[in-house]
Amino acid sequence: MQKRVLPLGFVAATTLLATSISAQAETLTQFFQKSHIDGQICSYYFSRLYGTPDTPNASAYSLAGRLDVITAPFLTGFRVGVSFYTANSLGTQSSDPARIDKTLMGIGSSINTLGQAYLQYSQPWLTVRVGDQLINTPWLNRVGGR
Numbered sequence: 001m002q003k004r005v006l007p008l009g010f011v012a013a014t015t016l017l018a019t020s021i022s023a024q025a026e027t028l029t030q031f032f033q034k035s036h037i038d039g040q041i042c043s044y045y046f047s048r049l050y051g052t053p054d055t056p057n058a059s060a061y062s063l064a065g066r067l068d069v070i071t072a073p074f075l076t077g078f079r080v081g082v083s084f085y086t087a088n089s090l091g092t093q094s095s096d097p098a099r100i101d102k103t104l105m106g107i108g109s110s111i112n113t114l115g116q117a118y119l120q121y122s123q124p125w126l127t128v129r130v131g132d133q134l135i136n137t138p139w140l141n142r143v144g145g146r
Contacts, residue, residue: 034072041065046101060101061092066115077123081131083116 047059064087071080088110097107105111118131
């Protein structure tokens with residue numbers, strides 16, 4: 001029977017690769033821990049009761065939400081921010097389009113959109129943002145509304 005011996009270089013390279021993968025996994029874990037993820041979920045029901053035989057009453061239901069992600073700083077000061085919006089009727093809309101209140105998502109069963117995306121570079125003396133940004137004031141905020 002012939003003995004096989006692994007070259008020392010192969011063992012060293014394998015150990016170095018395993019250590020590198022472990023360090024990258026730890027860095028990625030720290031990146032996600034320092035990133036900020038939040039959101040909101042809302043349930044809406046609207047109805048329009050016209051009280052006339054000429055105009056049918058209309059109603060609509062929507063389960064809606066927003067998911068916001070702001071990454072941890074990378075490459076010495078860059079961050080990325082993204083907001084995704086979705087609304088879904090969950091199959092509750094009328095089959096008659098005239099009976100659907102179109103102020104939520106129209107006559108479709110769902111609507112999805114990327115509501116915000118930006119790239120930010122920040123240092124103690126400078127902050128620059130490029131991309132779409134949400135208006136967020138006491139009179140026009142990110143919460144509620146149709």
